[in-house]
Structures are given as C-alpha cells and as structure tokens.
Amino acid sequence: RVQPSLRVCLLTSSRESQSLFYHPSARKSTMTIQGETPLALSEESGSNICGHATGPLPVTKDLNYCLTKLNRSTLLSDTHGKYITDDPASAEATSIDNTETASTDATEASSSNFTAAVAATTDEEGHESTAAEIINQRCWSSELAKRIGLSVVDFPTSDREADIAEAAMEEEMRKLSINDQERLLFELHGISTTVEDPERDLDVKLEQLEAELKRITDKPAYDRALKMNPDYVGSIKFLAMFLRAEEYVPQRAAKLITFHFEMKQQLFGDGPVLGRPVLLKDMDQHDLLCLGSGVVQVAPSKDAAGRTVLRFTQIFSYKTVENLARTYWYVVMNALMDSETQKRGFVFVYRNFGKRAANMETIRTFRPFQVAIPSSLAGSHVCFKEASMRPYGVGVKLFLFADVLRYQFKIHIGDPTEIDFTLQTYGIPTKDWTDHWHSDWLLMQQTREEEMGKLQGGCSSKNNSDHHEAGSDSVVVPRRFDVLFGKSKMAREHTGTMRCQFLVESHRDEYETASRRTKTTVANKIIGIIQASQGRFLKADAHGVWREVEEKVAREKISHFFRQLRCYDNRTEKHVKRGRLTDMTTTSQEKISRRMSH
Secondary structure (H helix, E strand, C coil): CCCCCCCCEECCCCEEEEEEEEEECCCCEEEEEECCCCCCCCCCCCCCCCCCCCCCCEECCCCHHHHEECCCCHHHCCCCEECCCCCHHCCCCEEEEEEEHHHHHHCCCCCCHHHHHCCECCCCCHHHHEHHHHHHHHCCCCCHHHCCCCCCCCCCCHHHHHHHHHHHHHHHHHHCHHHHHHHHHHHCCCCCCEEEEEEHHHHHHHHHHHHHHHHHHCCCHHHHHHCCCCCCCCHHHHHHHHHHHHHCHHHHHHHHHHHHHHHHHHHHCCCHHCCCCCCCHHCCCHHHHHHHCCCEECCCCCCCCCCCCEECCCCCCCCCCCHHHHHHHHHHHCCCCCCCHHHHCCCEEEEEECCCCCHHHHHHHHHHHHHCCCCCCCEEEEEEEHHHHHHHHHHHHHHCCHHHHHHHHHEECCCHHHHHHHHHHHHCCCCCCCHHHHHHHHHHHHHHHHHHHHHHHCCCHHHHHHHHHHHCEEEEHHHHCCCEECCCHHCCCCCHHHHHHHHHHHHHHHHHHHHHHHHHHHHHHHHHHHCCCCCEEEEEEECCCCEECCCHHHHHHHHHCCCCCCHHHHHHHHHHCCCCCCCCCCHHHHHHHHHHHC
C-alpha cells in the first residue's frame, strides 16, 4: 500500500526488485530492499548496507538524492522500471530505459528546494523555462565528474579523487588558447587587459534588453514586481546592472532578470519588497543574526584592480539555508549599488580554518539564489588551514564552476599568516580585515535606511526606489588610490590619501613659486595623475556613504594639502630654532612606502 502523499520509484530486474518509499514532508524516508543480490545504500553518515537487507532503512528525505545513493554497479544490466508520482499531471508512468539514465537525471537536483525550483519552471508541454535553463546551466556542473568516473552526489573524499579531478580540470584548461590563458591569469592577479569600452553601445543594448524581456511570456514574478514599482524594476541603472553581469548580451540579461525575481519571490515573498531593494526591516531575527555574524561581508578595501572583495567565512551561524541566502542577497545587492563593482566584478575569498564545511545538499540549495544575483566573478580563492580540506575545495571547483571560471579558481592551504601573504600576491589587501569593519558597515546601512525613510516620509515602494537610485552613485568600498576626505584614521592613512600627499610634496617647489593661475594648473596636474590611476576624491555624506566630489572641491583639497605642508614646515622651523627638534624622522615618502609595501 502506498499513501497518496507518497512518491514511489519501482526498479525491477531479472534478479531483484526494490521499492523506495518517500514522504516529502517526513524527517526520514524508508527503503525496503528485497532479494539476495548485494545492494549498497550510503546514508548521510557514510555507512553502507549490503546483502540480505529487508525492512525500513533511514535515508535522506530527498528522493533524487536517495536514488543516486543506490550502488549503480549492481543495477546497470537489463534493469527496467517506472517512475510513478502522485501528481495527477504526471500520473502516466514514464519508462526508464536503464538505471544509468535514471540515476543521471536524478542527480541534477540533490535538494528538495533545488528540485522544486526546477519542477516549478516547466510549462504545460514540458518545455524547460528560463529559470530551469539557468539552474541547469549555471548552478551545478557535473558533466566532468561523470566523465572521469567520480561520484556526482558527493564531493571528493580523498586526495586520490582530488588528484583525478584536478588533472581532468587542468586538461580542460589546456584546450584554451595561449592568449586566453594569459588574459585570465592577468585578470586573476588584478591586471586588466581590456582595451575596448563595453559601455559605448549601452543605450542600444538597453533597448534590445527591453525587447527581449517582452519576448519572454512566462515571467510572473517579474511582471508582478514591474507592476508594483516600474520606477525601480524598469530603471536604466537597474537594467544596466544585469547587462554588465552578462557581458552586455541582452538575451542572457533578460533571462537572468526573470530568474532574479523568481528567486527573490521565493526568498522574500510577494510583498512590496519584491518591487524594491531589500532592507534590513525585511529580514527576520535569524537573518539578522546570520548577517551580524559576518559570514558574508564586503572587505574594507578593493584589490589592486579596483574590484570589490567579497569575504565568505565558514561560520555555522544560520538556522536554515534560506537565512544564509537572504544574508548573501542583502550584502551583495548593496555592494552592487556601486557601478564600478558592477563593471569590474567581485573577487571571492572563502576562508575556512576549521575541519567542517557545508555539505553538498546545503550548497545546492543555496546555489540558485547566489546565481540569481547579477554579479560577475573575476577570481575565487578558497583558503584552508587543514590539508585534509583540500578534496572539499577541489569538489567546489569541480561542481560549482565551469569553463574559464575554473582557471580563475585557486586553493590555498596554510596558516592564516601564510594565506594572507599569498592573497596579497594576487593584489588582495588583507591587513585591514577586522570584525569592526563589518559592524561599521552594518551601522552605516542601518543609518542610511533610517534617514532615507525619515526624509521621504516612509518606506513605500516608490520611496525605496528613490533610495536605490540615490545609492547607485555611492561608493561602498573606496579603491586603493582614492583620496578620502575627513579626519578619521581610516581617511588619513588610506593609501590614496597618503599618495596624494606625496604628490603634493613632489610639486611643492613648483606650486610655491607659481602665480595664482599657475597654482590651479599644478593642482589640476595632480588631480590628473590620481584619476589616471583610477583614483577619485571621495567624501562621506551624513549617512556615512562615500560619494565622489566635484572637480572644484578636489582642487580645494589639493590646495588644502599644500597649505597644510606649509604650516607644518613653519612649525618645524620654529621647533628647530628652539632646539626642540633636530631631525625629521618620518616623511610622507616613508609613510607611503610602508603603506604601499603592505
């Protein structure tokens, strides 16, 4: 007997028959094995059950995961069966040619949420929808693992399996041309080789994107969000974010937009948040605890190429995977308010100095929500203290990444000091990675959201759209050569600020002997040098958000540095005459040299 709420998979052969009973909402499912042919069933604990086995056996609650746990080697020959479900729409059984096919299909979704996301995105004729296409193509890559004979339901568990996987991935990478390999290597080390300006045809691409969105008929979540708040969903800045993430290909950007809102609807519901940016007030208690733990955070400094560094720390501070997904969504979408982050992409740094890590089922549940965010990845660094974690890192590289992204994925093993030094060789600053920064960042976010709510008289969809538009020109993380206004230690000791002071000292004689008009020319020359290295002049607003100032204000800052230097020289001369100071031991050149060396 099978209850209507159960799903059943019948597998039969000339030698044995099995019945797998599964309840979607049960904490455990049970499996009954009949016959004498040895079968193996790997549980979550990793144990095997073979030989004469009858009666209920505890297995994972996901049906697809259960199916792939069967030892396929005993069921490859003359095995036929039917997959039956209680769903009326699919009551007619579909024949399975062999268990190899059934097991392969089952592995395409190893968690119940992941399976539901795919199943909910097929049309009446069974055609794959946009969301299903993205999930199948981007969230998980198991083709290479199948080809080299590794398990597709578990990460590699030994150094031998890790070596096999890495050898196969290296062989794939050798298929790239020498020019592509060099380009990817330069980008990984923060050296850009891009010559053309991809934004020159942005207006044309935006028009094509809007046309592609109209062609997609099945996009209920997007249509609902657009109806709620067209000023946000249909804004140029919002649409451009998806174009940049998809290398300015309108067709791909349109698919990602529809998928973005489907995943957002799953995470945050159908309320007003669907049509506006996510705010702290949209997150529950467990979300906020996860966010405050710092499991996902934006690093305080960008890398050598001006790319935002996203830190992911293995902290098991979340109650459910959805808590982690909402935390990741909030942090990354706020980082993407910076247009430069949209253009340059993220550098991902995962640090795990323990012996535990999220299992495959957790990662596969989380992955669709991660892929739904319009961000590009310029490099990934996975860092472990224990060498025993290497197979896990190789598994992440094997299953989560494909094609060129594997070439930009690096695994680092060593103590924290060694790893920090290694990351610095890739242009990633690590000296200022402290817990205080993340707390300050959260406080800045909270203050900004509260102030915007007060100024605009509430948090309606329209107001929050304005909040997003206003924040789109803000700078979440200053670049290395940005000049920061302010008297804080962070502003004074920022590399860009100290470099500007060094440039001022270098042009002091020219400035002091120049006329008033020529002084402006000297100031403009220094500004030009800073801008040539992608530096900007930034000032924090009342909400603590960095914003770029006008060129006139930048010139005033340069003049202020010259006046500061003149006053410092006058004070030094007085102290020398009075015998209080005989030597200047620390110059700006020495300070900037030490800072640049870090």
